[in-house]
Amino acid sequence: MVTASTLMETRSPAPNLRPTLPAAEAGRPAAPAAPAGQILIDIDHVDFFYGASQALHDINLKVEDKKVTAFIGPSGCGKSTLLRCLNRMNDLIDGTRVARGSIKIRGIDIHRRDVDVIELRKRVGMVFQKSNPFPKSIYENITYGLRLQGVSNKARLDEIVEKSLRGAALWDEVKDRLHASGLGLSGGQQQRLCIARAIAVEPEVILMDEPCSALDPIATAKVEELIHELKTRFTIVIVTHNMQQAARCSDKTAFFYMGRLIEYADTQTIFMNPGNPQTEAYVSGRFG
């Protein structure tokens, strides 16, 4: 895979990956030392189809509660597809289906007939690759989800807006213009606004699909810091093309390739001591 390898080289500066890893790790307890987390999401033998073309093959993966799980892999390997399966966003695309297997959140199969998708999406929030605030004020952006749930008490909304914006490390930057349009913010601020919007409804899980891909390094650092803080309250699944980011932010990492889960382990293991030669090649930038 010559093309893939050249692509990866430009994206992840492999040579200095390993040296930075211990430093990144110093800030938090080593994954193996932590008590084995509870399983929140259980993906069991999932095959997924876009119409006739199969995008996911037999995926088996257990996401732990209050941990950050990173999905990595070359472009088109199915990371986003799997992520969007977790809150059934793929339902919006005609002709998609989970042909085999099940996805359970807290033991409940999310594809069961009696599952309320709307309730599911309230509990599994999502932050998209491209920041997508609504063309409304900052305040309305954040209260949107709450209003859908029928919260209309002004004081309560104000409180949640502040809490969410603080949670997304955006409060100080926007507190004076809560009623200005969300589209007037910078790209990085917009992305944090989207995160604030997602956490305002107090989900259990936040899915992030390359949340930093459109951001500069400083904005990226802010979002990463944020992920660290959010981890105490939420379970986070993040898709990223940035190896350093995966190494810095996540507790567990899953490596995908051509719609298959190649390896899933503690982040440290994946980056320091991968069990699969393909993983090793990918994380070190020598893909092929």
Added chain:
Amino acid sequence: MDVPSAATSAGFLANKSKFHLLGLTLDDCIRVFFGGNAVVSVVVLALITIFLFKEGFGFFGQNEGNLRVYRQAGLEYVDIIRAQQDDHTALTRYLSDLRVRQFKTMVGAGKLSPAAANQALAGFDDFAGRFGDAVGPIRGIVSDLTEAATAIKDKFINVENHKEERRQLLAAGKAAAAAAVVIDNVDFSAELKPLLATLPAYKEANAEFSRQLTAVLADAPVLPAAELQVRMERFKQLVREYLAGFPVVEQKLAAWDYTRPVPWYQAFTSFIFGREWLTASFWQDWYGVIPLFIGTLMVSAVALVLAVPLGVGAAIYVNQIATATEQRFIKPGIEFISAIPSVVLGFFGIAVLGQALRALSQVTWLAWVPGFPFSERLNILTAGCLLALIAVPTIFTLAEDALNNVPRSFKEASFALGASRLQTIIKIIVPASLSGIISAVLLGLGRVVGETMVVLLCAGNRIAIPDFTAGLAVITQPVHTMTGIIAQEMGEVVHGSIHYRALFVVGMVLFFLSLLINYLAQRVVRRYRISIG
């Protein structure tokens, strides 16, 4: 060409010189062709505008002359008395309406046969008859004066015709023949003398009229039903007010002066605010655009009220809810409506829709609908329904475009926050595309305002301001529209006449209206376009 370079550039040269037309290369020809097309359309537009304005502006001068004659020939004077007479007619109408109601209550109660009811109403009829007859002398005066004023006006027009004749002869170089045309200018002062001299007679008649009405009123019958008696009291009140107005009429007549100049702006205001469009009349022509303007507005309003929900609703359905298969059928289906020639729609309106609506309006259990039942087959409602059909494709297509332009990511973000499909549509998709939808509606309005055939065939073509006191039922009345009147009358008028030019000014009003609507539509889009970044 240099000999050394010829070898290297020979290839280019050969190519270049292959095609020549009138000394132009292919490139030039293409540029001229496309540029020419653009220029032609701009020039044509400019010419049309200039033509419209040139023909239109002449109207105001002519209209001023028209108004001046109205005053100088004493028509205005006569109309003061005529207004008094018309008010009396309105009062007699009130009485006959009252009689109908009384008759209905009498017969409806089942107590009386129609013949007996008529008999019981003999007293009332006598009263109404006396009230109606009292106006006789006034009517006589009006009719005499009308004749006199018309004669003066005819004389004046005759002189104007002679002048025109002489002008034409002079232009043709026939000086002798021109000199032979006799022109004796009308001396309005002298002509009006006998007319004005009738004032004392009028005053006498008026005093008598007033006396008679007061006497009649004194023995007005008391009506059996309380509800009717209320109306009777109202009638008495109206008559008292009417009588109180008599001195004002007399003052007006005394103060009237044919030499008072017609203000320059009146030629303009009498068009823009004129409530009467009356042409080819034996008495006085009025060119007031208001009835036509209101007709256009009413018909368009009805059309929009129907077309906006249909068009926008269909656009939302097709864009957000429909499956791919449904989209494949609905979209071309709606767009196909615009392929129906409007004359066919108009024909359909007369033959089917008008009939059907009238039949529907006569269904008993629908009698609660305002305006039902109605007898005019062709009215605002019929025309509005058909115009809605014409506006729907425009609104649908443009609104669908606007919805399509809402980034998918908004929708995804909304769903990801736990919104249902309906919530997403109402709270995100529609607001985000609102500017586009509004401009779609405005352009639909533009389409409707400019539509001619359907309104000409189906609006009923009655040139009068609809009676708004009827409330919502006003939409079952016939109207005439600005487009309709142009289409109807342009073929019959004398080229260059005031009527001809008045139609051009109506065209100008339409032109400005469309311009305004289009401008607004563009403004809305530009101002509220969401920046997607």
